[in-house]
Amino acid sequence: xxxxxxxxxxxxxxxxxxxxxxxxxxxxxxxxxxxxxxxxxxxxxxxxxxxxxxxxxxxxxxxxxxxxxxxxxxxxxxxxxxxxxxxxxxxxxxxxxxxxxxxxxxx
Amino acid sequence: xxxxxxxxxxxxxxxxxxxxxxxxxxxxxxxxxxxxxxxxxxxxxxxxxxxxxxxxxxxxxxxxxxxxxxxxxxxxxxxxxxxxxxxxxxxxxxxxxxxxxxxxxxx
Numbered sequence: 001x002x003x004x005x006x007x008x009x010x011x012x013x014x015x016x017x018x019x020x021x022x023x024x025x026x027x028x029x030x031x032x033x034x035x036x037x038x039x040x041x042x043x044x045x046x047x048x049x050x051x052x053x054x055x056x057x058x059x060x061x062x063x064x065x066x067x068x069x070x071x072x073x074x075x076x077x078x079x080x081x082x083x084x085x086x087x088x089x090x091x092x093x094x095x096x097x098x099x100x101x102x103x104x105x106x107x
Numbered sequence: 108x109x110x111x112x113x114x115x116x117x118x119x120x121x122x123x124x125x126x127x128x129x130x131x132x133x134x135x136x137x138x139x140x141x142x143x144x145x146x147x148x149x150x151x152x153x154x155x156x157x158x159x160x161x162x163x164x165x166x167x168x169x170x171x172x173x174x175x176x177x178x179x180x181x182x183x184x185x186x187x188x189x190x191x192x193x194x195x196x197x198x199x200x201x202x203x204x205x206x207x208x209x210x211x212x213x214x
Contacts, residue, residue: 002118005109005183018189069187073180076112080176082125 001072004048009033010041014064017051021063024053108179111155116140117148121171124158128170131160 004010013027028038042062045051049068053060111117120134135145149169152158156175160167 002109002112006113011109011182014186018186018193020193064186064190066187066190069183069190073183073187075118076176076180076183079121079125079171080173080180083171083173083176086125086127 001048001050001068004044004050005072007041007044009037010045013038013041013045013062014050017062017064021061024060024062027062108155108157108175111151111157112179114148114151116144117152120145120148120152120169121157124169124171128168131167131169134169 005014009031012031016022016027016030024038024042025035027042028035031038033041042051042053045062046053049065050072051062052065053062055061112121116138119138123129123134123137131145131149132142134149135142138145140148149158149160152169153160156172157179158169159172160169162168
């Protein structure tokens, strides 16, 4: 999933899809790469589960899979939160130490 | 940043660092790769801004940069939210259509 997100063109395709479903040629329009390259990127996005596509007649319509985005988001968020909670605990511990040393000081 | 996250060993290193700072050899311990490979991965993580390290004497201590994780998280979250809001609006529109057709129906 992160590999799929690691390419600027694929991120632009996701940007477009966040606004609603699009055909492959609509996805290709703002990009300065060939249509086969877009299809290749689409394959990576579908392989990662971030995008789903369906062919109706000759048009392939693509859409975002919000659950997959949610999974990637959660992975990052859990690490960030663990680190921040650790900093909070460290802060509380330092405040406690400061309090103790204040109480020990002769008045 | 997503390229840095796209490797399983680098994600394991971030897992470890989410629990607190660690030396390079501490990071290497649970991984089945060589120390130079770990250093290489660390370079990618530092290049992406996700990790910061500092050398004191002969020990290099690494720590997470929560702001960079927050940036990656926000990028994903914005796309997911845009898509979900779109679905919500679509749902409201459909409900409205249903209401209108109900009102038009002869009683």
